[in-house]
Amino acid sequence: MRFKASIQNINTFTKLTASLNSLGPLAWVKLSDDQVCFTIIPEQGTQVWAVLSIDTIFETYTVQSAANNVINLEVPLTSLNRALKSALNATSAQIRLTKKDNMPLLALTIATTSSSNSYAAFPTAAANNNEDGMDNLDASFGGGARETIVTQEIPVRVLGPDTVAGLHEPQCREPDVHIILPPLMQLKSISDRFTKLALAGAKSGTTASRSRLEVAANMHGCLKMSIKTDAMSISSVWTDLNNPELDPSQVAGGDIGIAEHPSTRMKQLGSADGRSEEGWASVRIDGRDWGKVMSVGRLGGRVIACFCHEHALILYVYLPSDNGEDESVLTYYVSSYSA
Incomplete structure (x- = not known):
């Protein structure tokens, strides 16, 4: 060896x-x-x-x-x-x-x-x-x-x-929404601030429940991050983000598979201004854990977030390479808490 x-x-x-x-x-x-x-x-x-x-x-x-x-x-x-x-x-x-x-x-x-x-x-x-x-x-x-x-x-x-031999990546269903995230260090700064405010202002509930963020996105370039307690409710919305097109060669059934894909159906709902309540896929995650995940932003690179509504959030972090190709990828599996 x-x-x-x-x-x-x-x-x-x-x-x-x-x-x-x-x-x-x-x-x-x-x-x-x-x-x-x-x-x-x-x-x-x-x-x-x-x-x-x-x-x-x-x-x-x-x-x-x-x-x-x-x-x-x-x-x-x-x-x-x-x-x-x-x-x-x-x-x-x-x-x-x-x-x-x-x-x-x-x-x-x-x-x-x-x-x-x-x-x-x-x-x-x-x-x-x-x-x-x-x-x-x-x-x-x-x-x-x-x-x-x-x-x-x-x-x-x-x-x-x-x-x-028995270690395998988690199995997840096809995502309802996929979107390219804004710079992760920007997201980390805001999510850390939300979590600190919630922990400081909450009057009841366990520490774990007080630090849970709700992160949501739609197929019209919108991302929303929010946190709620008995004492406060705050949110931040990003618009004009990119929802990357699916590659027929990477989807089962090719063009037919894309037509029947959950994200295609979600694209028929919602709006680009983020005001519509339809067409959002959301997950509830621990704010402190999310802040740790966001630390990968120091590496740079493109990040695609895939939302399986109320089930999981999968992040694909593509590291920049010298030849300009996405050859290295970090995949993060974040489970959603129940309501």
Whole structure:
């Protein structure tokens, strides 16, 4: 079993792990020949299924295993994110799977330059392969006194194929409304404000019920976010947003399937000014959890929200790529609370 890669987008990798860490402490990381997947499945709250192309994060990349060159790891996101933060100003960074005292770990090795002429000393591990095929880390000084090599170790757990075989993305019906969201950091600012006001002004009910937002959209470019308590009712409406056209090749039944799609029927209802009460699909979500989801906005990219009325909200976050194509997508599954 072998994994080794050089990191070309430290900033993206750091923001990604910070965003995921806000939703759960552990990630299932699946490494394969053509993509890297991060999955968060908390006991309660939003699930994340992220599929990244190799060049979204890495430059050189090698993965080898007896299981069709697939390696599954359980990774503590806090430790990984802390290590990546230390590499933000690095001149180069590499990550590899190795072992120490027979325990698997990810070793992040970064090179930094300094004006100091002093040398730092640190232990160097042997570079021989062990019996399980994982490479031990070979840490050494870079050429010249101005370069320093630092290695940070992140303990991980290797997951067998049987362990992850039963993990699958949630199944949802066809969405009633799909819409491209405004900038997520703008939504986060407003939703955080709503949640704080509701928690401060509510006089009765549990803390959980007081922090629930209602988010709704229609097929005429309108999005609405609101929160209600015994003491207050506030809302914010966005108009002139885009409802992307469905691709016949991606819908069962092609053009006929689109004609019978729930969103096509919803488009016949409502209005573009957001005043009509018809044609809205809505979900009720925890405001604090929603704020954590919105933190992915720091990565940029296009976000399509799919509303399954009173059932679930699915967000597709398409990360920008160097070649201009949407090759990496983070999928968020947010369940709706009952009324």
